[in-house]
Amino acid sequence: MRKARLRRIELAQDRSTTNQDGIDFGPSWNDIVVDGISGSTVDDGFSIFAQTTAGFCHSYYKQAGVATETKNILIRNVSLNVGMNVVRLQAGDGLKLSGVKMRSIENLNDDTSTNNYAVLMFGESGYVTTQPTKADLSNIDLRGYHGRGDVVIGASSHFSSVTADDVTLTMPWKAIVGIAQVSPNFATNSEDVTIRNLVSLDGSTDSVGSAINLPGPALLAGLVMMNWVIKRCQNIFNNNGQATRITATNIAVETIVGQIARSATAGSGTIDLVTVGGGGGTTRWAGVPTNLRLGPNMPTITSVDTTPSSAVKGSVIRCDHTKEPAGGAGTTGGEYVATGTAWTKRVDLGAAF
Secondary structure, rough: OOOEEEEEEEEEEEOOOOOOOOOOOOOOOEEEEEEEEEEEOOOOOOEOOOOOOOOOHHHHHHOOOOEEEEEEEEEEEEEEEEEOOOEEEEOOOEEEEEEEEEEEEEEEEOOOOOOOOOEEEEEOOOOOOOOOOOHHHEEEEEEEEEOOEEEEEOOOEEEEEEEEEEEOOOOOOOOEEEEOOOOOOEEEEEEEEEEEEEOOOOOOOOOOOOOEEEEEOEEEEEEEEEEEEEEEEOOOEEEEEEEEEEEEEEEEEEOOOOOOOEEEOOOEEEEEEEEEEOOOOOOOEEEOOOEEEEEOOOOOOOOOOOOOOOOOOOOEEEEEOOOOOOOOOOOOEEEEEEEEOOOEEEEEEEEOO
């Protein structure tokens, strides 16, 4: 399909059969506008397919003589009760996807007895045998989302250049950026993800997710987190993969259960302007990525926290008297600046700090 406009459609799927998506886009659809969609779906709200062999529906797979790229799709003014992923984006086996824009999307599903997976889900390993490169699934832009979602950006596929702006989550979630589905033989490799102006309204004990949650094999290069307000979460960063070029600024968490950052592997980037209220967690830093630059506007490091092992030049930390990075526990607290090789105390904060 080329240069088409779908407007004012009401979807009325029920649970009489499985796999009831709202609107599915086949490979090579270009220059499509979807505007004013309402109603309900049992499965994904919108699914953009990549499939090279015939499945249950022939329109989902690439046929001979058809272009290999799906691009320039605009989805806007949506108010749906979505059963699973709000938008699923797929590429692979030589099929490419780029230039998808989403504007003013509302998910009305508030049934806690049902699953609701990702706002944006990248990939479906069951439909392709060769995963796309990062460039094959790229330039995805969401602006204006309100509703529930276990994950804002989830993946079982490589992808790049993704922006989510003005996102409000109304119910418990598991991750803001996370790997919701991981094939045993596949490690996701993603790049350049930006999430700005995010608000999480749920403060119940069900909200115990980690905002950034990367499993062991996952790679994420280029993450921007800006202007977040979260009522409750487990950790801000839970990195067991490799996260590099992180930029996090103006992140406010009312209640944190675990740590600001915990990491089993190296990472790099800058974290600054993080504020944390109360919470049951005792540590705020656990195995902090060794190449992470810490800005001056951070919670104080105490005796139960891990001191960053790498004194990245420009980092600034405040420690109470039990946790001085130069030589272990001291007698007075201090503010330290990193020279690139060591921590130097530049302000003595006294024994009571």
